[in-house]
Amino acid sequence: MNSLLRIINRNNHNINNAIRYFITLPTTMKCIEIPKYGPPEVMTIGTRPLPVPKDNEVLLKVTATGINRPDCIQRAGMYPPPKGASDIPGLECSGEVVQLGKNVKDLKLGDKVISLLSGGGYAEYCTADAPLCLPVPKGLSMIEAAGICExxxxxxxxxxxxxxxxxxxxxxxxxxxxxxxxxxxxxxxxxxxxxxxxxxxxxxxxxxxxxxxxxxxxxxxxxxxxxxxxxxxxxxxxxxxxxxxxxxxxxxxxxxxxxxxxxxxxxxxxxxxxxxxxxxxxxxxxxxxxxSTIRVRDVAYKRTVADGLIQNIYPLLESGKVKPIIYKELNVKDVVEAHRMMEANEHVGKIILNIKF
Incomplete structure (x- = not known):
C-alpha cells in the first residue's frame, strides 16, 4: 500500500510539474533578429512564435548565451545557418528545460543544462537536441556555463x-x-x-x-x-x-x-x-x-564530442583546474555593443549575454 501511494504521489508530482510548465509557457517570445545583413546596428529586437520541440528535442528557457565569431559572420551575411536551423543567432546557451519532445527520456522538466546549438540562442526560448543538453558543471554559475559549449x-x-x-x-x-x-x-x-x-x-x-x-x-x-x-x-x-x-x-x-x-x-x-x-x-x-566546422555536423558526432567532454574535461571544470574565462556579461539588449566588442578584438575570453529583455 505504501509503495502504491509513493507511485501515485510521484506521478501526481510529475503531472503537476508538467501542468505548471504548460500553463506558464507563453505563445510568443522576444529574440534578436537580423532583418538585413550588415554591421552590428542591423540587429533588432523582434517577436516570434514560441518554438516547438521536435520528438528528440527539448525547449529551453534561455538564461544566457555566449557571443561567438560565427555570430558576427552570420550577421554580415557570410555564414548562413544550416538547413533547418533557426536564423536567430546564438550557438550555445545555458537554460532550463521547460518542454520535452515525445522521445526524450533522459531529461526532465526543470533540469538546468547547457547546450550546443545550431542557432537560436539570442532568444527567450530555444529548442535544443536532447543528446546535446549537458548538466551544468558543479561549481559554475549559469552565466559562466553559458560560455562552455561552443x-x-x-x-x-x-x-x-x-x-x-x-x-x-x-x-x-x-x-x-x-x-x-x-x-x-x-x-x-x-x-x-x-x-x-x-x-x-x-x-x-x-x-x-x-x-x-x-x-x-x-x-x-x-x-x-x-x-x-x-x-x-x-x-x-x-x-x-x-x-x-x-x-x-x-x-x-x-x-x-x-x-x-x-x-x-x-x-x-x-x-x-x-x-x-x-x-x-x-x-x-x-x-x-x-x-573542420562543428556547426554542420550531425547530432551523433556532436554527442561523441560531448561524451569526451564529460569523461575528460568535466572533472577539470568541476575541480577548478580549468574554467570558462568571462570577459564581460552584457544584457541581451546590448547585443550591438557586444558584437562591436567582439569585432574590435577587445575581449580576453568570452562575452556573455544574459537573456532579460
Missing amino acids: TYFTVYSNIFMRGKLGHNEKVLIHGGTSGIGTTAIQLCKSWGCEVFTTSDGKDKCKSCIDLGADHAIDYTDKNIKFEDYILEKTKNRGVDVILDIVCGEYVQRNIKSLNEDGRLIIIALLGGPKANVSFTKLMLKRLTITG
Whole structure:
C-alpha cells in the first residue's frame, strides 16, 4: 500500500510539474533578429512564435548565451545557418528545460543544462537536441556555463580528437585571448603540454601567460615572426600541433613551424580562405593539414564530442583546474555593443549575454 501511494504521489508530482510548465509557457517570445545583413546596428529586437520541440528535442528557457565569431559572420551575411536551423543567432546557451519532445527520456522538466546549438540562442526560448543538453558543471554559475559549449566542443574535437594531441607535446594556438584561445591554453596545459600562443599587443600576451601559456608572441611586433621564434625555442624542431583561426598567408608559416609528423588544424579563415603553399616541407616532414566546422555536423558526432567532454574535461571544470574565462556579461539588449566588442578584438575570453529583455 505504501509503495502504491509513493507511485501515485510521484506521478501526481510529475503531472503537476508538467501542468505548471504548460500553463506558464507563453505563445510568443522576444529574440534578436537580423532583418538585413550588415554591421552590428542591423540587429533588432523582434517577436516570434514560441518554438516547438521536435520528438528528440527539448525547449529551453534561455538564461544566457555566449557571443561567438560565427555570430558576427552570420550577421554580415557570410555564414548562413544550416538547413533547418533557426536564423536567430546564438550557438550555445545555458537554460532550463521547460518542454520535452515525445522521445526524450533522459531529461526532465526543470533540469538546468547547457547546450550546443545550431542557432537560436539570442532568444527567450530555444529548442535544443536532447543528446546535446549537458548538466551544468558543479561549481559554475549559469552565466559562466553559458560560455562552455561552443569553445570546449571546438577545442576538444579539433585539438584532441582530430589533432590527437599527446601529453607533453608542443602546441601553437593562434588568437590566444579569444574564447577558443583561452580555452585551448588551459586544456593543453592540463595535458602537460608546452603552449605557444600568438596575440595582439603586450597586454594580451601577458593575459595568455597568466592563463598558463609558456610563450606568447605579439603578432603586431614587426620584429618578431612566430615561426622564427618557435624554431629558436624548440631548437629547430617545431611544434606538434597548431590550431589556426587565420589561414591565408599563415598556412606556409605554420608549415615551417611544425615538427615532423605535425598536425595543422584550421578552424577559421580570418586571413582569407586561400593560400600559396609549397608542399615540399609537408612531404619531407610528413605533415597533416586538416580543418573542420562543428556547426554542420550531425547530432551523433556532436554527442561523441560531448561524451569526451564529460569523461575528460568535466572533472577539470568541476575541480577548478580549468574554467570558462568571462570577459564581460552584457544584457541581451546590448547585443550591438557586444558584437562591436567582439569585432574590435577587445575581449580576453568570452562575452556573455544574459537573456532579460
